[in-house]
Amino acid sequence: MKIFRKIAVPILAILIFLALWEWLVWFNNWPNYKMASPSDLWPAFWRFRWLFLEYGWQTLWRTVAGLGLAVVVGTLIGMVMGFSRTVREGLYPLLVGFNAIPKATVVPVIALIFVGQHDMNTILIAFMISFFPIAVSVSIGLSTLEPEYRDILRSLGASQFIVFWKIALPKTLPEFFGALKVAVTLAFIGTNLMEIVEPHGKGLGHLFDSGKINADYPLMFAVLIALAVLGILLFYIVVALEKVFAGWAERTAH
Amino acid sequence: MPVPIELRAVSHAYKTDSGPLPVLRDLNIKMAEGSFTAVVGPSGCGKSTLTRLIAGLMRPDEGQVWLGGEIVTSPRATVGMAFQNPVLLEWRSILQNVMLPLEIVKNKLSKSQREDRARQLLALVGLEGFEDKRPSELSGGMRQRASLCRSIVHRPQVLILDEPFGALDAFTREDLWQTMHDLRSEEPFTCLLITHDLRESVFLADEVVVLSGRPATAQYKLTVDLGDNRKIDDLYTAKAVDMLATLRHQIEVAQGRAPAEAAE
Ligand SMILES: Nc1ncnc2c1ncn2[C@@H]1O[C@H](COP(=O)(O)OP(=O)(O)OP(=O)(O)O)[C@@H](O)[C@H]1O
Ligand SMILES: [Mg+2]
Numbered sequence: 001m002k003i004f005r006k007i008a009v010p011i012l013a014i015l016i017f018l019a020l021w022e023w024l025v026w027f028n029n030w031p032n033y034k035m036a037s038p039s040d041l042w043p044a045f046w047r048f049r050w051l052f053l054e055y056g057w058q059t060l061w062r063t064v065a066g067l068g069l070a071v072v073v074g075t076l077i078g079m080v081m082g083f084s085r086t087v088r089e090g091l092y093p094l095l096v097g098f099n100a101i102p103k104a105t106v107v108p109v110i111a112l113i114f115v116g117q118h119d120m121n122t123i124l125i126a127f128m129i130s131f132f133p134i135a136v137s138v139s140i141g142l143s144t145l146e147p148e149y150r151d152i153l154r155s156l157g158a159s160q161f162i163v164f165w166k167i168a169l170p171k172t173l174p175e176f177f178g179a180l181k182v183a184v185t186l187a188f189i190g191t192n193l194m195e196i197v198e199p200h201g202k203g204l205g206h207l208f209d210s211g212k213i214n215a216d217y218p219l220m221f222a223v224l225i226a227l228a229v230l231g232i233l234l235f236y237i238v239v240a241l242e243k244v245f246a247g248w249a250e251r252t253a254h
Numbered sequence: 255m256p257v258p259i260e261l262r263a264v265s266h267a268y269k270t271d272s273g274p275l276p277v278l279r280d281l282n283i284k285m286a287e288g289s290f291t292a293v294v295g296p297s298g299c300g301k302s303t304l305t306r307l308i309a310g311l312m313r314p315d316e317g318q319v320w321l322g323g324e325i326v327t328s329p330r331a332t333v334g335m336a337f338q339n340p341v342l343l344e345w346r347s348i349l350q351n352v353m354l355p356l357e358i359v360k361n362k363l364s365k366s367q368r369e370d371r372a373r374q375l376l377a378l379v380g381l382e383g384f385e386d387k388r389p390s391e392l393s394g395g396m397r398q399r400a401s402l403c404r405s406i407v408h409r410p411q412v413l414i415l416d417e418p419f420g421a422l423d424a425f426t427r428e429d430l431w432q433t434m435h436d437l438r439s440e441e442p443f444t445c446l447l448i449t450h451d452l453r454e455s456v457f458l459a460d461e462v463v464v465l466s467g468r469p470a471t472a473q474y475k476l477t478v479d480l481g482d483n484r485k486i487d488d489l490y491t492a493k494a495v496d497m498l499a500t501l502r503h504q505i506e507v508a509q510g511r512a513p514a515e516a517a518e
Contacts, residue, residue, distance in 0.1 A: 146339065146341070148337045148339050148341045149341050151306075151309070151311060151335065151337075152335065152341055152354070152404070153354075153358060154311060154329055155309040155310070155311060155329050155333055155334075155335045155414075156329060156330075156331050156333070156355055156358045156359055156408070157328065157329045157330055157331050157358070157359075158358045162358065166354070166357070167343065170343070170345050171343075171344075171345075173345075246345075248344055248345040248388065249344070249345075
């Protein structure tokens with residue numbers, strides 16, 4: 001029953017969605033340059049299947065690399081902000097301002113700084129767009145730790161590090177994973193932003209771009225679907241990790 | 255034998271935005287080996303501050319805290335603490351929660367000895383069969399029992415309890431008083447209990463210290479000679495009723511609601 005609900009129902013929902021989409025296009029008699037239908041997509045996929053694999057991989061690994069960087073840097077920033085009120089108050093406006101800048105405007109700047117280093121550019125944008133929620137969630141998790149939690153270990157003479165390792169870190173994990181779910185999607189958007197705004201012949205964004213140039217509308221839609229599939233894949237990897245490392249938090253909710 | 259806990263002329267103030275806030279002033283308390291002292295006083299008078307000073311989590315501005323013949327300058331492993339909030343770690347089972355101090359404090363116990371020790375304590379407080387449960391699966395009273403086990407699992411010389419039963423309903427609270435008696439007959443700790451329940455202080459303690467309003471000093475000390483093995487009924491004897499009346503009056507004095515001279 002549980003497996004049915006977790007797997008069969010989502011698949012059914014997707015099938016219904018595709019059927020509705022197909023029907024809508026057929027009913028309105030839209031040409032495929034206005035709106036491609038699911039049945040147009042498969043041929044587009046199949047024709048370019050090797051490109052999809054290759055470009056999909058490029059998009060995927062650069063997103064994951066950017067996200068990995070965001071996790072490391074975001075956690076470190078979150079830690080110093082969580083432990084020191086001065087640092088927190090000092091860094092907050094800077095971080096918020098940084099986060100508020102539309103990343104589309106940063107893309108050409110980054111591309112100019114690292115001319116030709118496309119992987120680096122893309123990873124950097126993915127990182128910049130996704131580290132903020134991680135930093136904020138870690139810092140809030142640490143700074144809102146009730147003093148008693150610290151005191152049960154500190155009163156035994158435990159070091160700050162032990163308190164962090166045994167209590168603060170695990171206690172922050174649910175918030176961390178909440179933020180990671182947001183960050184994973186953001187990183188993905190960042191990668192594609194770079195690939196589309198500053199094309200350099202790599203990634204699914206490039207495939208989308210060439211679809212646009214060649215007026216191959218089914219291809220463009222197929223790319224969108226491929227992106228959605230990759231996004232879902234990444235998201236559920238995070239969900240699986242969350243189950244392993246912070247599964248206890250779910251149990252408390254019931 | 256050195257006195258396990260002694261406060262000598264302890265004064266302490268917090269630095270706040272609106273200047274220093276004196277919390278304790280010239281406080282003297284002495285606790286004999288194995289004794290049980292309850293501290294009562296008006297809300298916000300500095301009771302928790304007192305526990306943090308004894309635990310070495312803070313150092314007093316003036317005066318000294320002595321523990322086992324040494325001046326306290328930092329936290330030490332010979333102390334156990336429990337609070338009103340049981341602060342159990344949700345990602346650990348009850349057993350693992352109780353074993354936590356043994357991971358910090360140096361000891362020669364093997365893994366299975368640690369586990370035996372924790373299981374034995376849990377059985378003593380009536381939590382047998384709940385070792386593998388998560389904290390969220392237990393009632394408030396059961397969590398507080400587990401928290402008590404954790405506070406003494408490393409055999410501390412000194413046990414500091416800051417209103418541990420404050421959030422429990424009256425029946426559960428009386429059950430836990432009994433549990434405290436049971437623990438005390440098994441484990442040789444010197445205990446300092448902060449409470450706002452006068453009956454609790456009389457039921458559990460050998461001596462009750464009444465703190466004055468802020469800045470707090472030891473306003474009154476009462477020796478409770480009701481013997482060991484007290485029962486709830488003992489709280490209704492003439493002697494106990496008398497003591498409770500005295501304490502109640504002292505609290506009113508501390509709150510500034512009754513004149514001091516009527517005290518003696
Ligand atoms: N870290 C702090 N910084 C500044 N002031 C504090 C701090 N901790 C406590 N105080 C103040 O010191 C006073 C004593 O606090 P404390 O917690 O020791 O009181 P208490 O007797 O335990 O109170 P309660 O009965 O409510 O538990 C209070 O007025 C409180 O506002
Ligand atoms: Mg208090």
